[in-house]
Amino acid sequence: MSLGVTRRAFESKQVDVRLWQLREFAQDNYKRVDDRPYGGGPGMVMLAEPLTRACSAIAQDRLQAQCEQAPLIMFTPTGRRLDQALVQEMAQGPGAVLLCGRYEGVDQRFIDQHVDLELSLGDFVLSGGELPALALLDAIARLQPGVLADAQSHEQDSFSDGLLDCPHYSRPEQLRIGPDVQDVPPVLLSGNHAEIARWRRERSLELTLARRPELIQVARGQGKLSRKDEAFLASLTQKS
Numbered sequence: 001m002s003l004g005v006t007r008r009a010f011e012s013k014q015v016d017v018r019l020w021q022l023r024e025f026a027q028d029n030y031k032r033v034d035d036r037p038y039g040g041g042p043g044m045v046m047l048a049e050p051l052t053r054a055c056s057a058i059a060q061d062r063l064q065a066q067c068e069q070a071p072l073i074m075f076t077p078t079g080r081r082l083d084q085a086l087v088q089e090m091a092q093g094p095g096a097v098l099l100c101g102r103y104e105g106v107d108q109r110f111i112d113q114h115v116d117l118e119l120s121l122g123d124f125v126l127s128g129g130e131l132p133a134l135a136l137l138d139a140i141a142r143l144q145p146g147v148l149a150d151a152q153s154h155e156q157d158s159f160s161d162g163l164l165d166c167p168h169y170s171r172p173e174q175l176r177i178g179p180d181v182q183d184v185p186p187v188l189l190s191g192n193h194a195e196i197a198r199w200r201r202e203r204s205l206e207l208t209l210a211r212r213p214e215l216i217q218v219a220r221g222q223g224k225l226s227r228k229d230e231a232f233l234a235s236l237t238q239k240s
Contacts, residue, residue: 009141043104075129079118100129
């Protein structure tokens with residue numbers, strides 16, 4: 001949060017983060033926040049009571065600071081997959097309370113009572129929710145005004161319009177890689193902005209169809225594909 005592009009969001013307080021130590025809300029001598037699961041099995045389960053007390057303290061703190069109450073998000077492999085549409089929605093919202101789970105899981109009774117949204121980064125398992133929380137913070141921070149040098153940068157990112165981003169090139173115009181010389185696509189040197197925009201759109205469609213075809217169907221269902229887009233996709237299908 002103090003390095004790179006997104007540090008601007010934290011330095012300007014457009015995005016602020018407060019850490020709450022769960023053990024401060026445990027009431028036994030050992031500051032225990034987890035215990036063995038009922039029914040047996042490996043691992044430990046995060047206890048509902050310390051979590052509930054922590055939530056109450058956070059709600060009271062936000063009330064005193066005259067902040068709008070925020071949803072509680074828990075990171076778990078069983079949650080909804082995080083995507084750019086949700087990031088954009090959250091970037092405009094009141095913030096969130098992020099629960100970084102650990103161990104085998106969290107007592108389901110706490111989840112049922114307090115958790116508003118369960119999120120996952122993908123179909124894999126991490127040791128805890130800290131890395132997904134940082135990923136979400138980074139994604140939200142870069143959408144804040146003034147964080148990126150060019151305000152249009154995030155509008156051209158992958159997923160911003162439902163598709164994958166197109167390839168990008170920079171100097172030199174000719175690049176020798178071993179015995180081969182690779183050129184920048186001529187259209188990018190043409191100065192014809194309409195042709196460049198169309199080339200980028202077609203490469204975006206081509207890449208998305210090849211690597212994430214399900215995104216094409218989603219974009220089509222949301223009305224994000226033009227007649228020219230559909231014609232180009234049809235030509236790709238005919239070639240294959």
